[in-house]
Amino acid sequence: MKKTTLSAALVLTAVWGLQAQAGVDPLTQIQPPASEWTHDGSAPDHIVEVPPFAVPATGVIDYINTVIPLEFGEEKWVKAVQFIPGDKRVLHHLLSYVVADDQNNEGTIDEADNDPRREFLEGYAPGKEYATEFPTNTGIKVPVGSALRMSVHYTSFGQETVDNTKVGMWFYDENETPDLEFHTHSVSARDLAIPPGDMNHEMAASHVFEDDIVLHGFRAHMHYRGKAMSARVIYPDNTVENIINVADYNFAWQPTYRMDEPMVLPAGSRVVVEGLFDNSEYNPGNPDPTVPAVSGPQSWEEMFIGYFSYTDLPE
Template identity: 25%
Template sequence: APRGEGDLPALPDFPENWTYKDGEPDYVFELPVEYEIAAEGQEDYLDFYVAIPWNEDRFAEVIEFRPSNRSVVHHAGAYVVDLPPGTRVGEHGILETLDGEVLDRDAASKLSRKNSTRIEQQVFNQFNLAGSSKLISYVPGRGVERFMPGTGKRVTAGKYVRFTMHYNAVGQVETDQSKLGLWFNTKPVTHEVLTRQAGNPVPTSAFGHDIYIVQGEEIVPTLDENGERVRPKIPNIPPYEGNWKITGITPITEPITLYGLSPHMHLRGKSLRWVVTYPDGREDTVLDVPEFDFNWQIHYELAEPMHIPAGSKITGIGVYDNSLNNRWNPGPQLEVYWGDQSWDEMYQAFTEYTIDSQDLTRQVETTDNEQQ
């Protein structure tokens, strides 16, 4: 097309260094290897481990995930984790057995589930609270999170930061060595920020379980041959279905304070909405993303923290479009599975909150053994 009249707007300024306005982080974790991404082919998820070097727990008030090569980082995450029993961190930060056998993500996950004795519920151990592991996600449009002074993400002494990386080939060989920057708390932390999903129970609910409703029907857990609860499988999205819905419900069993929300879906994602229903039946739409865009995913911070009383519920309503009307749809004629790749789907209605009763200034440190 011919060029129109007038001057072109200035090009956007994409900072090359840390984007958080207060400059250099207080501490930086770096991927332990400059990883090479092949020119073609599908890259599996990769986990890299870096030891946390301090002797006492610290809290991050600001966290930034910064790829060195954004063109190949499809998305990534940083987590505080224990190593699975019988493993160690080998060359280049990759997990391996004590005999030196390299473990992929699936093998490490199975080993962790098989041998883990860690108690997840906070009513037994205040430092193993579900939702405390995740530090941050990086996706297009998102990579910095700030927490209210007096709250923050715990970075636990003696554990490891796990970089979970999903790379995309771009037609030529590329490399990446991502970094994780932390700005520590500026005032004493009273409450730990948890990252949970709409549909997950509040961690202090000893008998809570996931609640998901798909196309109007609740999917429920089953028991395996050992009597262990098996997480229910979400049904696949049918071909040409333009308004397929999944709803996650979190009953609020004790008061919480809500700070932020992050929608994550893939190419069939159409919309995602969070609604708080109060004990008296009133409803409040906290966030509505009516036109979800996989190419620009945003973390939404509430202007003011939101106090939610016990007896309420948080509902996350996700809608998917697998029809011809979805311009991003790579295959409307295909059944859509739930998985890691962009052509699969995800429902992640991330919800960040603190539990009002869990005042760190009034708690006494305990261990799993003391509580069992």
């Protein structure tokens, strides 16, 4: 079994498609995209228009649950997806799932819950500026009779605005059906209670994969008090390998870190997510360092979730 570690250089190569060179700052090689749609220079095969929403200047906005039928008439496989916010200033995040159009799709989505009735498509968060392209020969299956269910979170910023976000999807051709489905599993800690003034509050969560998988990527998610997050795997033989270390977590930079060389995790492997929160006055983004930070969906509350993107092990 070949093991690999996600390094900073390959993260940039994987996320931005850059060729890292010694002595060259990869960020200087980034060129503005020629169009708003960034996958292979083409327009999406299908665009979902998120219903426009008037964001008030002030106030707390509950999560919005939107379900849009995908009336394709035939099974589709998504090979790339991109989110274009109508107004980045107010779109905190958007999560999208492929669901059956005939099930009960009402209510608020718990993003830390791995509900088997839905398949995570992709999400938008600060830092996601480009299309997400699934690895070769993998994709997200959209069966006939599906819908796109979205959880949309807006935050006010002192000025009224209207958001009309777009979701673009590119499909495999009919004769190019991939062999592997791309999945995402969230590993989270709930019931957070971060004491006021604590600069290095530790948190951890874990999950055991019961089947062989191939790990392709990872995304860290916390709110304004998030300071650092790392992930490692404990193999069935009790050997340990680091997966990633996001040593300086920033709420405004939440990309999915994609591996150049995926990791094979045999059945029984335990992934462990560990992190730090800074609930002190020395954290300039802290909404209120004088009160405990507790779990909740709003930005001034906290979350602790590590997202693992994977496929089954090819036969």
